[in-house]
Amino acid sequence: MKILLLGANGQVGWELQRALAPLGRLEICDRLRADLDRPESLAALVERIQPQVIVNAAAYTAVDKAESDAARSRRVNAESVEVLADAARSCDAWLVHYSTDYVFDGCKAAAYTEDDPVGPLSVYGQTKLEGEQAIQASGCKHLILRTSWVYAARGSNFIKTMLRLAAEREELRVIADQIGAPTSAELIADVSALLLYRLRHDRALAEQATGVYHLTAAGETSWHGYARFVVAKAAALDMSLKAGPDDIHAIGTADYPLPARRPANSRLDTGKLRRTFDLHLPQWEYHVERMLHELLAKP
Ligand SMILES: NC(=O)C1=CN([C@@H]2O[C@H](COP(=O)(O)OP(=O)(O)OC[C@H]3O[C@@H](n4cnc5c(N)ncnc54)[C@H](OP(=O)(O)O)[C@@H]3O)[C@@H](O)[C@H]2O)C=CC1
Ligand SMILES: Cc1cn([C@H]2C[C@H](O)[C@@H](COP(=O)(O)OP(=O)(O)O[C@H]3O[C@@H](C)C(=O)[C@@H](O)[C@H]3O)O2)c(=O)[nH]c1=O
Numbered sequence: 001m002k003i004l005l006l007g008a009n010g011q012v013g014w015e016l017q018r019a020l021a022p023l024g025r026l027e028i029c030d031r032l033r034a035d036l037d038r039p040e041s042l043a044a045l046v047e048r049i050q051p052q053v054i055v056n057a058a059a060y061t062a063v064d065k066a067e068s069d070a071a072r073s074r075r076v077n078a079e080s081v082e083v084l085a086d087a088a089r090s091c092d093a094w095l096v097h098y099s100t101d102y103v104f105d106g107c108k109a110a111a112y113t114e115d116d117p118v119g120p121l122s123v124y125g126q127t128k129l130e131g132e133q134a135i136q137a138s139g140c141k142h143l144i145l146r147t148s149w150v151y152a153a154r155g156s157n158f159i160k161t162m163l164r165l166a167a168e169r170e171e172l173r174v175i176a177d178q179i180g181a182p183t184s185a186e187l188i189a190d191v192s193a194l195l196l197y198r199l200r201h202d203r204a205l206a207e208q209a210t211g212v213y214h215l216t217a218a219g220e221t222s223w224h225g226y227a228r229f230v231v232a233k234a235a236a237l238d239m240s241l242k243a244g245p246d247d248i249h250a251i252g253t254a255d256y257p258l259p260a261r262r263p264a265n266s267r268l269d270t271g272k273l274r275r276t277f278d279l280h281l282p283q284w285e286y287h288v289e290r291m292l293h294e295l296l297a298k299p
């Protein structure tokens with residue numbers, strides 16, 4: 001099986017390089033080899049490689065910057081995704097693509113299911129939604145995996161920001177009225193590989209599996225709860241910090257103005273994915289602790 005991987009140097013892309021390796025021959029593309037800012041260049045790439053699977057981990061993920069850079073965000077998150085989907089359709093390849101909790105407005109009281117109406121609050125969320133819609137309209141075989149609050153040992157993310165700030169400052173202020181599930185790139189990549197393996201070996205499943213799935217770790221927290229957890233665990237691993245968990249103050253969204261609006265409820269219901277593919281998703285704390293060990297534990 002030939003797999004074309006785009007965005008290979010991102011948090012998820014890097015873990016996919018590891019997780020997809022046993023499945024077949026990987027064609028690994030970074031930004032230089034596959035530039036999603038140039039949608040017109042991508043059809044020829046797919047045509048040349050003739051993959052059985054395209055995995056797209058590239059995206060414009062700078063949520064605040066996207067507000068003033070909508071055209072580029074749309075080229076990367078939507079227009080290029082449309083080209084990839086059309087190319088996948090042409091060579092009858094599966095397209096595995098990642099999307100986000102930010103396609104929702106966050107007003108629902110319970111966790112969002114795949115059937116809930118979308119309503120993005122930001123340019124990032126809107127352009128990611130347009131990417132989903134382009135895939136659905138293309139008619140290619142696809143898995144759109146919506147995830148949330150992604151982190152990895154390699155890459156920049158909320159955990160790294162909190163560790164840096166807690167090392168520099170005696171006090172932090174972190175939003176407590178946005179809730180979701182921190183999800184590790186490692187888990188996302190491992191599950192992606194399992195799904196592809198199942199699709200390859202279960203024809204009946206492959207025939208009805210196309211669609212959107214929510215893929216996050218189990219459980220939930222706020223950004224504030226997440227930051228406290230990270231700082232407490234880092235202190236226990238002897239990281240030298242100026243702020244401890246009790247120095248992280250809970251604030252409201254209104255107290256932390258940013259260019260992009262974020263959903264108050266980012267919780268995604270993962271029942272469809274777990275039932276369809278017979279999978280278990282671990283609690284969010286499990287992979288966060290592993291990541292901190294990877295970053296901080298001394299031999
Ligand atoms: N990060 C998060 O919290 C969440 C992410 N997601 C989704 O998961 C997926 C993976 O995200 P994640 O790994 O965290 O993101 P990262 O920001 O870690 O990685 C994104 C990758 O996309 C690449 N990229 C950006 N612009 C282009 C371009 N014009 N051409 C080619 N490549 C480009 C980047 O390249 P370079 O390395 O050169 O910058 C980077 O390797 C994305 O679809 C994202 O929307 C969903 C929910 C949460
Ligand atoms: C640095 C900092 C952030 N915050 C808040 C701002 C924001 O609401 C929240 C998280 O900050 P971030 O910058 O990590 O947020 P953000 O970049 O919006 O993270 C999102 O990225 C995209 C790609 C996604 O798809 C989402 O699932 C989500 O992970 O924490 C504080 O309250 N205090 C702080 O000191």
Ligand SMILES: [Mg+2]
Nearest residue numbers: 082086137138
């Ligand atoms: Mg089209």
